[in-house]
Amino acid sequence: MGRKGIETLVGIFVLLGMFAVLFLALKAANLASFTGGDTYAVTARFDNIGGLKVRAPVKSAGVTVGRVTAISLDINTYQGLVTIDLQQGVAFPADTSAKILTAGLLGDQYVGLEPGGSDTNLKAGDEIKMTQSAVVLENLIGQFLYNKAAEPAAENK
Amino acid sequence: MNAADRLATLGVRALDVMRGLGHSAFFFFELLKSAPSALRRLYLTVAQIHSIGNRSVVIIAASGLAVGFVLALQGYYTLSRYGAAESLGLLVALSLVRELGPVVTALLFAGRAGTSLTAEIGLMKAGEQLAAMEMMAVDPKARVLAPRFLAGVLAMPLLAAMFSAVGILGGYVVGVLMIGIDPGAFWSQMQAGVDVWDDVGNGIVKSVVFGIACTFIALYQGYEAQATPEGVAQATTRTVVVSSLAVLGLDFVLTALMFSTPH
Numbered sequence: 001m002g003r004k005g006i007e008t009l010v011g012i013f014v015l016l017g018m019f020a021v022l023f024l025a026l027k028a029a030n031l032a033s034f035t036g037g038d039t040y041a042v043t044a045r046f047d048n049i050g051g052l053k054v055r056a057p058v059k060s061a062g063v064t065v066g067r068v069t070a071i072s073l074d075i076n077t078y079q080g081l082v083t084i085d086l087q088q089g090v091a092f093p094a095d096t097s098a099k100i101l102t103a104g105l106l107g108d109q110y111v112g113l114e115p116g117g118s119d120t121n122l123k124a125g126d127e128i129k130m131t132q133s134a135v136v137l138e139n140l141i142g143q144f145l146y147n148k149a150a151e152p153a154a155e156n157k
Numbered sequence: 158m159n160a161a162d163r164l165a166t167l168g169v170r171a172l173d174v175m176r177g178l179g180h181s182a183f184f185f186f187e188l189l190k191s192a193p194s195a196l197r198r199l200y201l202t203v204a205q206i207h208s209i210g211n212r213s214v215v216i217i218a219a220s221g222l223a224v225g226f227v228l229a230l231q232g233y234y235t236l237s238r239y240g241a242a243e244s245l246g247l248l249v250a251l252s253l254v255r256e257l258g259p260v261v262t263a264l265l266f267a268g269r270a271g272t273s274l275t276a277e278i279g280l281m282k283a284g285e286q287l288a289a290m291e292m293m294a295v296d297p298k299a300r301v302l303a304p305r306f307l308a309g310v311l312a313m314p315l316l317a318a319m320f321s322a323v324g325i326l327g328g329y330v331v332g333v334l335m336i337g338i339d340p341g342a343f344w345s346q347m348q349a350g351v352d353v354w355d356d357v358g359n360g361i362v363k364s365v366v367f368g369i370a371c372t373f374i375a376l377y378q379g380y381e382a383q384a385t386p387e388g389v390a391q392a393t394t395r396t397v398v399v400s401s402l403a404v405l406g407l408d409f410v411l412t413a414l415m416f417s418t419p420h
Contacts, residue, residue: 017315020322029349
Protein backbone atom coordinates (compact mmCIF):
# COMPACT_ATOMS: atom_id res chain seq x y z
CA MET A 1 0.00 0.00 0.00
CA GLY A 2 1.33 3.39 -0.94
CA ARG A 3 2.02 6.29 1.34
CA LYS A 4 -1.14 8.03 0.22
CA GLY A 5 -3.27 4.99 1.02
CA ILE A 6 -1.91 4.68 4.55
CA GLU A 7 -2.35 8.38 5.19
CA THR A 8 -5.96 8.15 4.05
CA LEU A 9 -6.63 5.15 6.28
CA VAL A 10 -5.13 6.94 9.28
CA GLY A 11 -7.28 9.94 8.43
CA ILE A 12 -10.35 7.71 8.52
CA PHE A 13 -9.18 6.25 11.85
CA VAL A 14 -8.74 9.68 13.43
CA LEU A 15 -12.09 10.79 12.04
CA LEU A 16 -13.78 7.71 13.51
CA GLY A 17 -12.18 8.44 16.88
CA MET A 18 -13.29 12.06 16.80
CA PHE A 19 -16.76 10.95 15.81
CA ALA A 20 -16.84 8.59 18.80
CA VAL A 21 -15.79 11.40 21.17
CA LEU A 22 -18.45 13.67 19.67
CA PHE A 23 -21.03 10.92 20.04
CA LEU A 24 -20.13 10.51 23.71
CA ALA A 25 -20.21 14.25 24.34
CA LEU A 26 -23.39 15.05 22.44
CA LYS A 27 -25.53 11.93 22.54
CA ALA A 28 -24.47 10.34 25.84
CA ALA A 29 -23.69 13.45 27.89
CA ASN A 30 -25.92 15.93 26.07
CA LEU A 31 -23.45 18.79 25.90
CA ALA A 32 -25.64 20.67 23.44
CA SER A 33 -28.63 21.24 25.70
CA PHE A 34 -26.64 22.61 28.62
CA THR A 35 -23.61 24.45 27.38
CA GLY A 36 -23.85 26.75 30.36
CA GLY A 37 -25.18 29.72 28.44
CA ASP A 38 -25.94 32.85 30.39
CA THR A 39 -27.35 32.21 33.84
CA TYR A 40 -28.17 34.19 36.94
CA ALA A 41 -27.81 32.92 40.48
CA VAL A 42 -30.48 33.04 43.17
CA THR A 43 -30.46 31.45 46.61
CA ALA A 44 -33.03 29.67 48.71
CA ARG A 45 -32.99 28.47 52.33
CA PHE A 46 -34.56 25.15 53.21
CA ASP A 47 -35.14 23.68 56.68
CA ASN A 48 -34.07 20.32 55.27
CA ILE A 49 -32.66 19.66 51.83
CA GLY A 50 -33.01 15.87 52.09
CA GLY A 51 -30.89 14.18 49.45
CA LEU A 52 -30.50 17.17 47.13
CA LYS A 53 -27.16 17.22 45.37
CA VAL A 54 -25.12 19.77 43.47
CA ARG A 55 -25.96 19.69 39.72
CA ALA A 56 -29.52 18.56 40.48
CA PRO A 57 -31.99 20.04 37.99
CA VAL A 58 -34.26 22.97 38.80
CA LYS A 59 -37.63 22.58 37.15
CA SER A 60 -40.70 24.66 36.68
CA ALA A 61 -43.80 22.87 35.41
CA GLY A 62 -41.50 19.91 34.78
CA VAL A 63 -39.24 21.84 32.42
CA THR A 64 -35.59 22.10 33.42
CA VAL A 65 -34.71 25.77 33.76
CA GLY A 66 -31.52 25.63 35.81
CA ARG A 67 -29.15 23.70 38.03
CA VAL A 68 -28.21 23.62 41.70
CA THR A 69 -24.65 24.95 41.85
CA ALA A 70 -23.82 25.00 45.56
CA ILE A 71 -25.20 23.70 48.85
CA SER A 72 -24.00 24.87 52.25
CA LEU A 73 -25.24 25.25 55.80
CA ASP A 74 -26.20 28.74 56.92
CA ILE A 75 -24.73 28.81 60.43
CA ASN A 76 -26.96 31.69 61.54
CA THR A 77 -30.27 29.99 60.89
CA TYR A 78 -29.04 26.39 60.62
CA GLN A 79 -30.85 26.05 57.35
CA GLY A 80 -29.54 24.58 54.13
CA LEU A 81 -28.47 27.35 51.77
CA VAL A 82 -28.97 26.28 48.15
CA THR A 83 -27.58 28.33 45.27
CA ILE A 84 -29.38 27.93 41.97
CA ASP A 85 -28.32 29.03 38.50
CA LEU A 86 -31.31 29.88 36.33
CA GLN A 87 -31.15 30.35 32.57
CA GLN A 88 -30.99 33.99 31.56
CA GLY A 89 -34.01 33.86 29.30
CA VAL A 90 -36.32 32.57 32.03
CA ALA A 91 -37.59 35.22 34.42
CA PHE A 92 -39.59 34.34 37.55
CA PRO A 93 -41.73 36.65 39.73
CA ALA A 94 -40.07 37.75 42.97
CA ASP A 95 -42.57 35.79 45.11
CA THR A 96 -41.83 32.46 43.42
CA SER A 97 -41.75 29.51 45.81
CA ALA A 98 -39.29 26.62 45.77
CA LYS A 99 -39.91 23.01 46.80
CA ILE A 100 -37.60 20.04 46.98
CA LEU A 101 -39.29 17.21 45.12
CA THR A 102 -38.42 13.66 44.18
CA ALA A 103 -38.58 12.27 40.65
CA GLY A 104 -40.49 9.01 41.03
CA LEU A 105 -40.41 6.86 44.13
CA LEU A 106 -36.68 6.26 44.19
CA GLY A 107 -35.56 8.97 41.82
CA ASP A 108 -33.19 11.84 42.37
CA GLN A 109 -34.33 14.96 44.13
CA TYR A 110 -34.74 18.23 42.28
CA VAL A 111 -35.92 21.75 43.02
CA GLY A 112 -39.37 22.66 41.75
CA LEU A 113 -40.22 26.34 41.24
CA GLU A 114 -43.78 27.64 41.36
CA PRO A 115 -44.15 31.16 40.03
CA GLY A 116 -46.06 33.68 42.11
CA GLY A 117 -47.98 36.74 40.98
CA SER A 118 -45.60 39.58 41.69
CA ASP A 119 -44.91 42.25 39.07
CA THR A 120 -41.19 42.39 39.80
CA ASN A 121 -38.94 39.54 38.75
CA LEU A 122 -36.16 37.72 40.58
CA LYS A 123 -32.76 39.26 39.93
CA ALA A 124 -29.29 37.82 40.29
CA GLY A 125 -28.42 37.44 43.97
CA ASP A 126 -32.05 37.49 45.17
CA GLU A 127 -33.34 34.98 47.64
CA ILE A 128 -36.43 32.84 47.15
CA LYS A 129 -38.32 33.46 50.39
CA MET A 130 -41.00 30.80 50.29
CA THR A 131 -39.55 27.32 50.45
CA GLN A 132 -40.77 23.86 51.27
CA SER A 133 -38.32 21.26 52.54
CA ALA A 134 -37.73 17.78 51.27
CA VAL A 135 -39.99 15.09 52.64
CA VAL A 136 -37.99 12.95 55.06
CA LEU A 137 -39.47 9.48 55.27
CA GLU A 138 -38.58 8.98 58.95
CA ASN A 139 -40.38 12.20 59.97
CA LEU A 140 -43.40 11.21 57.92
CA ILE A 141 -43.59 7.76 59.55
CA GLY A 142 -43.00 9.31 62.95
CA GLN A 143 -45.88 11.71 62.45
CA PHE A 144 -48.13 8.91 61.25
CA LEU A 145 -47.35 6.78 64.31
CA TYR A 146 -47.89 9.76 66.60
CA ASN A 147 -51.32 10.38 65.09
CA LYS A 148 -52.21 6.69 65.40
CA ALA A 149 -51.24 6.68 69.07
CA ALA A 150 -53.35 9.77 69.68
CA GLU A 151 -56.50 8.32 68.07
CA PRO A 152 -57.78 5.88 70.79
CA ALA A 153 -57.36 8.56 73.45
CA ALA A 154 -59.63 10.83 71.46
CA GLU A 155 -62.34 8.10 71.19
CA ASN A 156 -62.33 7.43 74.96
CA LYS A 157 -63.37 10.94 75.78
CA MET B 158 23.37 -20.07 53.81
CA ASN B 159 23.71 -18.02 56.97
CA ALA B 160 21.77 -14.99 58.00
CA ALA B 161 24.30 -12.47 56.71
CA ASP B 162 24.24 -14.05 53.26
CA ARG B 163 20.45 -13.95 53.18
CA LEU B 164 20.54 -10.32 54.15
CA ALA B 165 23.00 -9.64 51.35
CA THR B 166 20.76 -11.45 48.84
CA LEU B 167 17.84 -9.34 49.96
CA GLY B 168 19.94 -6.22 49.53
CA VAL B 169 20.99 -7.26 46.03
CA ARG B 170 17.38 -7.93 45.07
CA ALA B 171 16.25 -4.55 46.40
CA LEU B 172 19.09 -2.80 44.58
CA ASP B 173 18.16 -4.63 41.37
CA VAL B 174 14.57 -3.45 41.67
CA MET B 175 15.66 0.12 42.31
CA ARG B 176 18.14 -0.01 39.45
CA GLY B 177 15.44 -1.33 37.13
CA LEU B 178 13.09 1.47 38.18
CA GLY B 179 15.74 4.12 37.75
CA HIS B 180 16.76 2.71 34.40
CA SER B 181 13.20 2.70 33.10
CA ALA B 182 12.62 6.22 34.45
CA PHE B 183 15.65 7.50 32.52
CA PHE B 184 14.42 5.65 29.46
CA PHE B 185 11.03 7.31 29.88
CA PHE B 186 12.52 10.80 30.05
CA GLU B 187 14.70 10.16 27.02
CA LEU B 188 11.62 8.95 25.19
CA LEU B 189 9.74 12.12 26.13
CA LYS B 190 12.72 14.22 25.05
CA SER B 191 12.87 12.57 21.64
CA ALA B 192 9.07 12.59 21.15
CA PRO B 193 9.03 16.05 19.46
CA SER B 194 11.43 14.75 16.82
CA ALA B 195 8.66 12.36 15.74
CA LEU B 196 6.68 15.40 14.65
CA ARG B 197 9.43 16.33 12.21
CA ARG B 198 9.16 12.90 10.59
CA LEU B 199 5.41 12.96 10.61
CA TYR B 200 4.96 10.20 8.08
CA LEU B 201 6.71 7.69 10.39
CA THR B 202 4.16 8.49 13.10
CA VAL B 203 1.27 8.25 10.65
CA ALA B 204 2.47 4.84 9.51
CA GLN B 205 2.67 3.71 13.14
CA ILE B 206 -0.84 4.97 13.89
CA HIS B 207 -1.92 2.83 10.98
CA SER B 208 -0.30 -0.31 12.36
CA ILE B 209 -1.21 0.38 16.01
CA GLY B 210 -4.54 2.15 15.65
CA ASN B 211 -6.25 1.18 12.41
CA ARG B 212 -5.51 -2.50 12.80
CA SER B 213 -6.89 -2.51 16.36
CA VAL B 214 -10.23 -0.99 15.37
CA VAL B 215 -11.90 -4.30 14.55
CA ILE B 216 -11.04 -6.02 17.83
CA ILE B 217 -11.86 -2.87 19.82
CA ALA B 218 -15.23 -2.47 18.11
CA ALA B 219 -16.09 -6.16 18.46
CA SER B 220 -15.17 -6.17 22.17
CA GLY B 221 -17.03 -2.93 22.77
CA LEU B 222 -20.15 -4.31 21.17
CA ALA B 223 -19.93 -7.53 23.20
CA VAL B 224 -19.37 -5.64 26.46
CA GLY B 225 -22.31 -3.34 25.67
CA PHE B 226 -24.57 -6.33 24.99
CA VAL B 227 -23.63 -8.08 28.21
CA LEU B 228 -23.83 -4.93 30.33
CA ALA B 229 -27.35 -4.28 29.05
CA LEU B 230 -28.48 -7.85 29.70
CA GLN B 231 -26.99 -8.07 33.18
CA GLY B 232 -27.93 -4.51 34.08
CA TYR B 233 -31.53 -5.05 33.03
CA TYR B 234 -31.72 -8.21 35.13
CA THR B 235 -30.71 -6.33 38.27
CA LEU B 236 -32.38 -2.97 37.58
CA SER B 237 -35.75 -4.49 36.72
CA ARG B 238 -35.90 -5.98 40.23
CA TYR B 239 -36.01 -2.47 41.60
CA GLY B 240 -38.32 -1.17 38.91
CA ALA B 241 -35.56 1.01 37.55
CA ALA B 242 -35.09 -0.61 34.14
CA GLU B 243 -35.27 2.83 32.49
CA SER B 244 -31.92 3.68 34.08
CA LEU B 245 -30.28 1.04 31.92
CA GLY B 246 -28.93 3.66 29.51
CA LEU B 247 -27.29 5.51 32.37
CA LEU B 248 -25.77 2.35 33.81
CA VAL B 249 -24.35 1.25 30.46
CA ALA B 250 -23.01 4.70 29.56
CA LEU B 251 -21.42 5.44 32.95
CA SER B 252 -19.76 2.03 33.27
CA LEU B 253 -18.36 2.29 29.75
CA VAL B 254 -17.27 5.92 29.76
CA ARG B 255 -15.74 5.92 33.23
CA GLU B 256 -14.19 2.48 33.58
CA LEU B 257 -14.68 -0.21 31.00
CA GLY B 258 -13.90 1.88 27.93
CA PRO B 259 -10.44 3.06 29.01
CA VAL B 260 -9.47 -0.08 30.95
CA VAL B 261 -10.59 -2.82 28.57
CA THR B 262 -9.22 -0.86 25.60
CA ALA B 263 -5.86 -0.56 27.37
CA LEU B 264 -5.81 -4.30 28.15
CA LEU B 265 -6.66 -5.16 24.56
CA PHE B 266 -4.16 -2.60 23.33
CA ALA B 267 -1.42 -4.23 25.41
CA GLY B 268 -2.24 -7.58 23.86
CA ARG B 269 -2.87 -6.43 20.31
CA ALA B 270 -0.43 -3.54 19.77
CA GLY B 271 1.97 -3.67 22.73
CA THR B 272 3.17 -7.18 21.94
CA SER B 273 3.83 -6.36 18.31
CA LEU B 274 5.80 -3.25 19.33
CA THR B 275 7.92 -5.26 21.77
CA ALA B 276 8.53 -8.10 19.31
CA GLU B 277 9.37 -5.72 16.48
CA ILE B 278 11.88 -3.70 18.49
CA GLY B 279 13.26 -6.79 20.20
CA LEU B 280 13.92 -8.36 16.80
CA MET B 281 15.42 -5.14 15.50
CA LYS B 282 17.78 -5.28 18.44
CA ALA B 283 18.50 -9.00 17.92
CA GLY B 284 19.19 -8.31 14.23
CA GLU B 285 21.52 -5.48 15.31
CA GLN B 286 19.52 -2.99 13.28
CA LEU B 287 19.47 -0.56 16.20
CA ALA B 288 23.23 -0.87 16.58
CA ALA B 289 23.61 -0.29 12.84
CA MET B 290 21.56 2.90 13.12
CA GLU B 291 23.79 4.17 15.88
CA MET B 292 26.80 3.43 13.68
CA MET B 293 25.28 5.65 11.01
CA ALA B 294 24.76 8.39 13.63
CA VAL B 295 20.98 7.93 13.50
CA ASP B 296 19.47 8.04 16.97
CA PRO B 297 17.28 4.92 17.19
CA LYS B 298 15.24 6.55 19.96
CA ALA B 299 14.25 9.39 17.67
CA ARG B 300 13.95 7.31 14.50
CA VAL B 301 12.31 4.12 15.82
CA LEU B 302 10.93 4.64 19.32
CA ALA B 303 9.58 8.20 19.26
CA PRO B 304 7.11 7.73 16.36
CA ARG B 305 5.80 4.55 17.96
CA PHE B 306 5.41 6.24 21.33
CA LEU B 307 3.56 9.20 19.88
CA ALA B 308 1.36 6.92 17.76
CA GLY B 309 0.43 4.81 20.81
CA VAL B 310 -0.38 7.84 22.95
CA LEU B 311 -2.55 9.33 20.19
CA ALA B 312 -4.29 6.10 19.22
CA MET B 313 -5.33 4.98 22.71
CA PRO B 314 -7.89 7.73 23.54
CA LEU B 315 -9.42 7.41 20.08
CA LEU B 316 -9.72 3.65 20.46
CA ALA B 317 -11.20 4.02 23.95
CA ALA B 318 -13.78 6.51 22.68
CA MET B 319 -14.71 4.10 19.89
CA PHE B 320 -15.02 1.28 22.42
CA SER B 321 -17.39 3.31 24.61
CA ALA B 322 -19.45 4.59 21.69
CA VAL B 323 -19.86 1.14 20.16
CA GLY B 324 -20.63 -0.26 23.63
CA ILE B 325 -23.41 2.26 24.17
CA LEU B 326 -24.85 1.36 20.78
CA GLY B 327 -24.63 -2.31 21.82
CA GLY B 328 -26.50 -1.47 25.01
CA TYR B 329 -29.11 0.32 22.91
CA VAL B 330 -29.53 -2.69 20.63
CA VAL B 331 -30.10 -5.08 23.55
CA GLY B 332 -31.94 -2.70 25.88
CA VAL B 333 -34.25 -0.94 23.46
CA LEU B 334 -34.54 -3.16 20.39
CA MET B 335 -34.49 -6.57 22.12
CA ILE B 336 -35.79 -6.05 25.65
CA GLY B 337 -38.05 -3.15 24.73
CA ILE B 338 -37.12 -0.34 27.09
CA ASP B 339 -38.50 3.02 26.04
CA PRO B 340 -35.85 4.65 23.80
CA GLY B 341 -36.67 8.14 25.11
CA ALA B 342 -36.06 7.08 28.72
CA PHE B 343 -32.91 5.21 27.69
CA TRP B 344 -31.31 8.31 26.20
CA SER B 345 -32.72 10.96 28.53
CA GLN B 346 -31.64 9.15 31.71
CA MET B 347 -28.20 8.78 30.15
CA GLN B 348 -28.02 12.43 29.19
CA ALA B 349 -29.20 13.56 32.62
CA GLY B 350 -26.63 11.45 34.46
CA VAL B 351 -23.50 11.60 32.30
CA ASP B 352 -21.44 14.77 32.59
CA VAL B 353 -19.25 15.90 29.72
CA TRP B 354 -16.25 16.90 31.82
CA ASP B 355 -16.60 14.76 34.94
CA ASP B 356 -17.34 11.52 33.10
CA VAL B 357 -16.43 11.72 29.42
CA GLY B 358 -13.49 14.07 30.03
CA ASN B 359 -12.05 12.03 32.88
CA GLY B 360 -12.44 8.86 30.81
CA ILE B 361 -10.35 10.44 28.07
CA VAL B 362 -7.73 11.58 30.59
CA LYS B 363 -7.57 8.00 31.84
CA SER B 364 -7.07 6.58 28.37
CA VAL B 365 -4.29 9.09 27.64
CA VAL B 366 -2.50 7.98 30.82
CA PHE B 367 -2.99 4.32 29.87
CA GLY B 368 -1.72 5.08 26.36
CA ILE B 369 1.47 6.56 27.78
CA ALA B 370 1.93 3.65 30.21
CA CYS B 371 1.21 0.81 27.76
CA THR B 372 3.29 2.20 24.90
CA PHE B 373 6.18 3.05 27.20
CA ILE B 374 6.19 -0.42 28.74
CA ALA B 375 6.04 -2.12 25.33
CA LEU B 376 8.90 -0.02 23.94
CA TYR B 377 11.01 -0.40 27.08
CA GLN B 378 10.61 -4.16 27.13
CA GLY B 379 11.50 -4.39 23.45
CA TYR B 380 14.48 -2.09 23.77
CA GLU B 381 15.84 -3.88 26.82
CA ALA B 382 15.07 -7.41 25.57
CA GLN B 383 17.89 -9.91 25.43
CA ALA B 384 18.97 -10.24 21.83
CA THR B 385 17.93 -13.89 21.53
CA PRO B 386 14.71 -15.61 20.44
CA GLU B 387 13.97 -16.56 24.06
CA GLY B 388 14.77 -13.03 25.18
CA VAL B 389 12.28 -11.54 22.74
CA ALA B 390 9.65 -14.10 23.73
CA GLN B 391 10.11 -13.28 27.41
CA ALA B 392 10.01 -9.56 26.73
CA THR B 393 6.73 -9.94 24.82
CA THR B 394 5.20 -11.86 27.72
CA ARG B 395 6.45 -9.27 30.19
CA THR B 396 4.87 -6.51 28.11
CA VAL B 397 1.42 -8.03 28.50
CA VAL B 398 1.83 -8.84 32.20
CA VAL B 399 3.40 -5.54 33.23
CA SER B 400 1.08 -3.42 31.06
CA SER B 401 -2.03 -5.14 32.41
CA LEU B 402 -0.95 -4.74 36.02
CA ALA B 403 0.10 -1.15 35.43
CA VAL B 404 -3.24 -0.32 33.81
CA LEU B 405 -5.23 -1.87 36.65
CA GLY B 406 -3.09 -0.18 39.31
CA LEU B 407 -3.19 3.21 37.59
CA ASP B 408 -6.92 2.85 37.09
CA PHE B 409 -7.48 2.42 40.81
CA VAL B 410 -5.39 5.48 41.61
CA LEU B 411 -7.03 7.60 38.91
CA THR B 412 -10.53 6.51 39.90
CA ALA B 413 -9.79 7.34 43.53
CA LEU B 414 -8.55 10.79 42.50
CA MET B 415 -11.31 11.55 40.00
CA PHE B 416 -14.50 10.07 41.34
CA SER B 417 -14.11 9.64 45.10
CA THR B 418 -14.93 13.22 46.11
CA PRO B 419 -18.68 13.57 46.41
CA HIS B 420 -20.16 16.79 45.15
